[in-house]
Amino acid sequence: MKDIFALKLYTRVARLGSFSAAARECGLSQPQASRIVADLEAGLGARLLTRTTRAVVPTEAGTDFLERVEMILAALDDAEQSVREGKELRGLVRASMPTSFGVHTLIPLLADFTDRHPDLHVQLLLEDRRLDLVRDAVDVAIRLGSTAGATATVRAIGTIPRVIVAAPAYLDRAGAPETPDDLARHRIVGGPASAVPTAWVFERDGETTAVDLQPHFSTNENEGAVAAAVAGLGITSTSRWACARALAEGALVPLLTAWRMKDIPAHAYFPMGAATRAAARALVDHLVTELRREAKAARGS
Structure with missing residues (x-):
């Protein structure tokens, strides 16, 4: 030893x-x-x-x-x-993920996993910037968006709906956009989710409309972008899970709902490839199962 x-x-x-x-x-x-x-x-x-x-x-x-x-x-x-008797996992598993996705979606799914493995320390690194996974000893990273340029082993774990939202107070002042092109006359809040190429691409009746927008206010975390939108600073494009509570409470309202936006793909990155620890693979297996269950429930509701 x-x-x-x-x-x-x-x-x-x-x-x-x-x-x-x-x-x-x-x-x-x-x-x-x-x-x-x-x-x-x-x-x-x-x-x-x-x-x-x-x-x-x-x-x-x-x-x-x-x-x-x-x-x-x-x-x-x-x-x-x-x-090991009972197959309980032990030791430490380090996982990184975007703050909003971790807080609002993944952490609520972990109770059963941690109950099954009481001797396993699950350490989550919550931040929207991309870490050096090997240097920071990350066993698995959950990332959103394209996998282009990935050097790690990658596994798809699900997709996340995207929405365009703003606060009622902002809409009272500026009016609501009726078409994607109307966004050009509005104040835009930028964040990680709104910076990807598909953030402002809309589809309807087989036609695609892409709008090139420059933010008037921006932040490096989705939590900040949602908070800025709630404060009435403008319109933002984000993931539904990032603003689910604000939507439920009426602090934000969805816009341009007649248009469909591309879902955001979520992937698990294993920087050590075949050398990935069993705990990291088990954690991702659990998350995939739970995310599929939630997606199925949402479709049935």
């Missing part, structure tokens, strides 16, 4: 490029972490890391060793899980 810990520590030092950061993750002091990795190198008879005052970088041998070790650690995790 000591050797396994040394291997896990090495992978974190190599990915983070820092003994101090890896030591904090593992509950060690920086000298302890450095000594454990040095002992690992001595035992292997090979230098795995190049150490400078600015960074710690894997050597050529260290890079090859890192890729092989991560696969081995994942296999060990799967082997342990396969023989």
Whole structure:
């Protein structure tokens, strides 16, 4: 087990490029972490890391060793899980996702999963900016939109309806748009969901209308864009789940409902590919099942 810990520590030092950061993750002091990795190198008879005052970088041998070790650690995790009585998961699983999607959609779906695995620590990183998944030790990331340029293993988990919304107070002042082209004369609130290419594309009767709009107010999180729309700053394009409460309470109203907008695809990204831990795969399996159940219920209502 000591050797396994040394291997896990090495992978974190190599990915983070820092003994101090890896030591904090593992509950060690920086000298302890450095000594454990040095002992690992001595035992292997090979230098795995190049150490400078600015960074710690894997050597050529260290890079090859890192890729092989991560696969081995994942296999060990799967082997342990396969023989564990009751199949309960343990340890830590780190998942990143957009704030609104996590808060309003995914977190409410996790109670059964956490009940089944009481010894598993589920850590959610909620933010709309895209993390460096490997460096930040993210086991799985839930992302919205196109998968173009993805270097991780990707799995589709569902789609999210998109809506155009504004506050009644804003509409009282500016009037409601009757067609997509009318949006050009309105104040626009920009956010992550409204910045993707399909955010302002409308379909009706087989015809597509795309409107190129520049925001008058913008924010880097969907929560902020929804809050700005509720405050009457303008019209925003967002996901239905991001503004579900505001719509239910009447703080926002949907616009241009005669036009259909493309749903937003949601995907799970596994940065470690085949080396993904069992807990991350189980978490995504659970979310896919729950999202499908909710979608089926919504269609039946």
